[in-house]
Amino acid sequence: MTVTKLARPFALAAAIALPVLLLPRPGHGAEESRPAVAPDRVTVVAGGGDIGDGHKATDAVLAGVSGIVVDHRGNLYFSEIGRNRIRRVDAATGVITTVAGTGGVDVAPHAGQAGSFDLFTPGALALGDQDRTLYVAEVAGHRVLQVDLAAGKVEDLGGPPSGFGQPVGLLRTADALLVVDTLESQVWTYSKGKGWQPVFQQGGDFPGGIRNVARTAKGDLILSEFFGHRILRWDHASGEVQVVAGKLGEPGRSPEKAPAEASLLRTPDGLLLDPAGNILFSDMNNHRIARIDGKTGALSTVYESVPGDGIPTWRPGALFRDGHGALWVGDVYGNRVLRFKPGQRKPQVMAGGGAVGDGGLATRAVLSHPGCLALDGKGNLFIADAFAHRVRRVDASGRIETVAGIGLPGYNGDGIPAVRAQLNYPGGLLVVGDSLFIGDYYSNRVRRVDLATVEIRPLA
Secondary structure: OEEEEEOOOOOOOOOOOOOHHHOOOOOOOOHHHOOOOOOOOEEEEEEOOOOOOOEEHHHOOOOOEEEEEEOOOOOEEEEEOOOOEEEEEOOOOOEEEEEEOOOOOOOOOOOEEHHHOOOOOEEEEEEEOOOOEEEEEEOOOOEEEEEEOOOOEEEEOOOOOOOOOOEEEEEEOOOOEEEEEOOOOEEEEEEOOOEEEEOOOOOOOOOOOEEEEEEOOOOOEEEEEOOOOEEEEEOOOOOOEEEEEEOOOOOOOOOOOEEHHHOOOOOEEEEEEOOOOOEEEEEHHHOEEEEEOOOOOEEEEEEEOOOOOOOOOOOEEEEEEOOOOOEEEEEOOOOEEEEEOOOOOOOEEEEOOOOOOOOOEHHHOOOOOEEEEEEOOOOOEEEEEHHHOEEEEEOOOOEEEEEEOOOOEOOOOOOEEHHHOOEOOEEEEEEEOOEEEEEEHHHOEEEEEEOOOOEEEEOO
16 A cells, blocks of 8 residues: 655545444545545655565565465465455465455445455455355455456355345355354355345344354354354254353463363354364464364364464464365464464464565555554654554655554553554554654554654553
8 A cells, every 4th residue: 555645735534544344435425535626746655565466475565364265276365354355375386466356445236357346355255166266255345245266257246135244254065155244143144046044043142243154064053252252053953052162251261171161262263173073263362273172072272373482473363274184374463374284383474474665765665554644843754554553654765664563463561662562553643742642543542652762651
């Protein structure tokens, strides 16, 4: 993304790019921010760096990794939610390309070519029709799309009569497409013959928000309840929901090999069943991938991010197991896609992890959803680089650098150098003298950076 300067200044309506779920829909509130008179000239001040297409995927800087799938040839597809694109990494070359989405936003129901189709917050993905079709759940777009990978065409599959609240999970089975709607506490099934049908006739009772779904050989559904910190099982015969692991509203972590039904979890997300019937899931904020033994019911850690083990910290989101038994993981902490090969304890980075451009010309840097802008008395431009979880500064010479944030979402304290602090989607900015004030959106804080001492401290 880029930050532009207009030769003829005009007042802009205050806007912030985050959270993505609060972005205005096209046609709602967009007119107010347009200038009455078109500017004479637009100059790129910062951003516009290569998003990585045509190059090695491990050199790309990604803006929010959500859904991931791998086809039978080993090609990786993933949603880059911060750039409204679906990306593909070629198994043979490791080169990344865009297969759908232009980076723009459009939620009008229609069909079109993938290369000119605007997506809105693409999330979960699923492959079908022998890898010829890619299904996409748009979280804030409230729709499910079908991409014909051979023809490059995108089609809106519509939805239930009342529409989707927030489609966040997908599962393609032999007979239907399953869609998890977290706001409606519902799982919908879609097939060409029957259209959209609800799984729970009266609506489910999932106060913690269901996130992902898997289906057993018997037809039962396994559900991850993200904010409820639970793994659930829906019995297709009785219609009853049973708790497999976790306790509603109690995040935590229990000893290894403890019975799953008595164990505590912390925001379970990605979910799948292995060939032996074991449940694998992302215990996201415990920084691990856990397994519930299908025979004994014991819960254990399969992979875990351990500080100091030689690889960057990771936090698992989406999961996918390919035909060779490798486990693919969407790293929501480092904006990467990781792969665990069978027998390997450390992951391999398959996409993401490239340099953001600090120290070079701002026009060659990569920005991820630049939000608020601010100027100091010396003419330095400050940018809330929201999906990169940083605040960047462009000096008079056009050089860009990070003044706050390490690029990973979270909060690790105050009273430390700002460039070592974690931010969590920085929003509003204000510069007064030597003070930079940051609205740290998901940390629920207003923080102050002393530009003289470069320390960060809380304000509110």
